[in-house]
Amino acid sequence: MNLVNNLIEWTKTTFSPLGPLGLFILAFMESSFFPVPPDLLLIVLCLNKPESSLLYALICTVGSVIGALLGYLIGYLGEIAILRKLFSEKKIKKVHNLFNKYEAWAIFIAGFTPIPYKIFTIAGGVFYIDLKKFVLASIASRGLRFFIEAILLMLFGKIVVSFINDYFDVLSLAGVAIAVLIFIWYKRRKKKRRK
Numbered sequence: 001m002n003l004v005n006n007l008i009e010w011t012k013t014t015f016s017p018l019g020p021l022g023l024f025i026l027a028f029m030e031s032s033f034f035p036v037p038p039d040l041l042l043i044v045l046c047l048n049k050p051e052s053s054l055l056y057a058l059i060c061t062v063g064s065v066i067g068a069l070l071g072y073l074i075g076y077l078g079e080i081a082i083l084r085k086l087f088s089e090k091k092i093k094k095v096h097n098l099f100n101k102y103e104a105w106a107i108f109i110a111g112f113t114p115i116p117y118k119i120f121t122i123a124g125g126v127f128y129i130d131l132k133k134f135v136l137a138s139i140a141s142r143g144l145r146f147f148i149e150a151i152l153l154m155l156f157g158k159i160v161v162s163f164i165n166d167y168f169d170v171l172s173l174a175g176v177a178i179a180v181l182i183f184i185w186y187k188r189r190k191k192k193r194r195k
Helices: 002-018 020-030 039-048 050-086 089-102 104-112 117-126 131-156 159-194
Strands: none
Touching (some): 020 039, 020 050, 039 131, 039 159, 050 117, 089 104
């Protein structure tokens, strides 16, 4: 736990002084290889300058999507060899099954929830998910996540920080559940129209 706290502290002290550029770099790194999420710095910047919260969310989203493309490229070039070095066979199989079944939905879910996004960006390249779907799902999920955080911080300030810390996982999973239900409803409606 001490190692994790040290890494979080190092991330704050390294990237905070860089402001929006630090946020972009952190978001970029986190989507392809770095373990600390950019939400930490997004919160700090939004609290310091609430009027720029939406701009920070945009910077975070753009950095994250570009970083996701690097993750995709790493996976595409390194394929299974890299995944086997980074993750267990069980995790690889689980992600592969998700990709085969849901493609872009797997990216959306990983981008919006606390699931480590880099696993999915690298796996997206390994399993040759359609690049257009990959980018659109990344923009939608990361944008949704970062803009919701930024808007809440802009409107409620420090009060919402503990709420985000305590309930983000639950809320993001609930959001995903709603998105999945909408998707299922849409697919069923589409089938009925065909019949």
